[in-house]
Amino acid sequence: MNQEFDAISRLFQQRTPFKHPTTQVGNGDDASTHAIPDGFELVVSTDTAVEAVHWPQDMPLDIAGGRAINAALSDLAAMGATPAWLWLAIMAKDTASLSNMSDGIVQACLMHKVELAGGDTVRSNSNSINVTVGGLLPKGQAMLRTHAQVGDDVWLLGNTGLAAAGLKQWLQGEKNGCFVPHFQHIKPLYNQGITLRELGIRCCIDISDGLLQDAGHIAKGSTLGIYIDLAHIQNLACYQQLLPHFTKEACLKKILSGGEDYALLCTAPASKRQALQSIDAQHIGTCIKGEGVHLIHEGEIVDYNIKGYDHFA
Ligand code: ADP
Ligand code: MG
Numbered sequence: 001m002n003q004e005f006d007a008i009s010r011l012f013q014q015r016t017p018f019k020h021p022t023t024q025v026g027n028g029d030d031a032s033t034h035a036i037p038d039g040f041e042l043v044v045s046t047d048t049a050v051e052a053v054h055w056p057q058d059m060p061l062d063i064a065g066g067r068a069i070n071a072a073l074s075d076l077a078a079m080g081a082t083p084a085w086l087w088l089a090i091m092a093k094d095t096a097s098l099s100n101m102s103d104g105i106v107q108a109c110l111m112h113k114v115e116l117a118g119g120d121t122v123r124s125n126s127n128s129i130n131v132t133v134g135g136l137l138p139k140g141q142a143m144l145r146t147h148a149q150v151g152d153d154v155w156l157l158g159n160t161g162l163a164a165a166g167l168k169q170w171l172q173g174e175k176n177g178c179f180v181p182h183f184q185h186i187k188p189l190y191n192q193g194i195t196l197r198e199l200g201i202r203c204c205i206d207i208s209d210g211l212l213q214d215a216g217h218i219a220k221g222s223t224l225g226i227y228i229d230l231a232h233i234q235n236l237a238c239y240q241q242l243l244p245h246f247t248k249e250a251c252l253k254k255i256l257s258g259g260e261d262y263a264l265l266c267t268a269p270a271s272k273r274q275a276l277q278s279i280d281a282q283h284i285g286t287c288i289k290g291e292g293v294h295l296i297h298e299g300e301i302v303d304y305n306i307k308g309y310d311h312f313a
Helices: 003-013 063-078 095-112 161-171 181-184 190-198 212-222 230-235 239-243 248-257 270-278
Strands: 024-026 040-050 082-092 114-125 129-140 153-157 205-206 224-229 263-268 282-288 293-297 300-302
Touching: 003 024, 003 095, 003 282, 040 063, 040 239, 063 129, 063 205, 082 095, 082 190, 095 114, 095 181, 095 270, 114 129, 114 239, 129 224, 153 270, 161 181, 161 239, 161 248, 205 212, 212 224, 212 248, 212 263, 212 282, 212 293, 230 239, 230 248, 230 282, 239 248, 270 282
Parallel strands: 082 114, 224 293
Antiparallel strands: 040 129, 082 129, 153 263, 153 282, 205 263, 224 282, 293 300
């Protein structure tokens, strides 16, 4: 048998039997087809993870595979969509790399009950994984970066800074460091995203490049400014978790500009406060007239020039 097709079948197709009820033509043909139920819209996003860019070269490839899927699903979480399918373009140096990446990918597909509806498999000089995810959303209910309003509270769901701390430990040789699992095992918060949407929240983003930078996308998209309150940041569980291990400045830097945690940041009017507190969202700031994202301490703007991750910087 052709080795490429044998590998695709053995490593991916046979191990992902789950089919989404909307699927008409599943994996195995030139393309997959899906029927969108009445009253729903299709949500699609794509994400690429490259060895030595998105994960360290010495990290196990099954972990890299799982991370790639989870990171892609986080974009559906931010929209408030329910994940349904994914399509995988995988580039592998050799068959061992392909097999190891497939282990993490298949495990993530099964865990999240997302259908692997198709893909492409090629040999390349470096390992990389491109994941296109698709999900469903009741029509007109997407949570968008452009939907924040002046006066809205800014809320955080999940942690930030812990993945950056984990990556630092890994790179320093602390392979069993206490924060390493936060970098390696991303939890896409799609259940929380769905809950936010059902609560009537209409503005949300996932934090992949750092809290301040991603808050900046909301500020720009919604033509307003955002104040993030230092006192609220210092109250976060993740700040308290980091504090025994790093200086105060390093903790803040990780929380405000560390990437790869895939927490959700949303904005909402004061009428949603009780509901958001009841799902453990943390109130960290306010949308104001103006522009940009500013850190404030006791009402004054703090000069705090931290940038998030920039691939081309
Ligand atoms: P084509 O030549 O028609 O583009 P391929 O030969 O690349 O298709 O792939 C054959 C079938 O296997 C297609 O249905 C494709 O979607 C699927 N496939 C290829 N690679 C993967 C993968 N890594 N995971 C899941 N499905 C895959
Ligand atoms: Mg074809």
